[in-house]
């Protein structure tokens with residue numbers, strides 16, 4: 599059974615792009631910092647912005663964002679959710695600013711959060727001014743409802759002074775249509791207004807609730823702009839369908855080399871958005887968040903309880919803490935039989951090709967010993983610690 603091999607490693611999103619690799623960008627404006635790997639996704643060259651301590655664009659690792667679901671003015675609840683998001687691996691968090699009470703909470707939220715805080719502003723530009731004053735790391739403006747030139751100018755002046763970026767966050771509602779052209783036109787019109795005020799610290803999002811329009815809009819925007827792009831499929835839906843829509847939409851764009859930061863939108867606990875985002879990025883070798891399991895779907899040849907074994911292994915691995923890195927992820931193959939299993943187990947860093955009630959344990963392509971089914975997980979973890 600074919601399984602995705604994860605040994606082709608993503609270094610392409612390292613912030614440490616060296617000069618030689620940068621030169622590969624060439625006239626197309628794409629680059630990878632692996633010279634020898636044609637399987638690597640070549641990312642579109644974009645400008646770089648900074649959101650707090652997080653770099654976005656120009657080869658920086660594709661960052662993971664989420665949004666709190668608590669009333670922002672409820673500082674303890676909002677900070678508690680931010681702490682959970684931080685622990686899950688969220689790198690930038692957005693909070694909704696509905697009124698001045700929310701805006702007044704931003705200073706305390708900033709003081710308690712370890713990750714950058716973005717303020718989501720609609721309708722009232724004065725909310726943006728308050729949030730900037732309180733230390734927001736980025737402002738999201740909706741071109742559909744903050745339109746007056748003097749109001750835009752006031753926000754731009756404050757953002758420039760605070761040296762923070764503005765996200766031009768277009769969605770089908772603000773563009774008046776979900777057609778890709780309408781989304782791109784709405785974003786570009788707003789970007790031009792900011793540029794006319796000599797403001798270039800910009801990031802753009804173009805979110806439609808349907809995947810095809812979203813992907814098309816980002817592709818069009820990527821052809822005409824080098825501002826970094828925040829990817830997402832808005833209102834993607836409940837857990838499973840939301841993850842599928844986001845994976846297809848965001849994944850398609852990432853495969854094209856488009857996208858600098860992502861948010862998976864789910865009608866679910868926002869913590870779920872982080873694990874989905876991580877899986878999207880690691881499945882494309884764009885980031886590494888720990889060992890990858892390669893396992894077969896099983897079939898009538900399988901004579902061990904592979905489902906239980908893989909679940910147990912996954913549970914143990916997710917309980918371990920890994921710092922995100924651009925190093926090659928370790929792969930652990932757990933295969934259901936000795937027909938197709940040995941090939942995958944040999945290719946992985948560590949692997950087991952199961953037989954009847956036992957399996958052959960491979961490390962770095964060599965069979966070390968046979969292990970009993972009940973010891974698969976502990977033996978794999980034992981070898982993992984040695985690597």
Ligand code: SF4
Nearest residue numbers: 599894896897934935
């Ligand atoms: S049991 Fe063997 S043949 Fe069946 S899916 Fe797994 S590896 Fe493939």
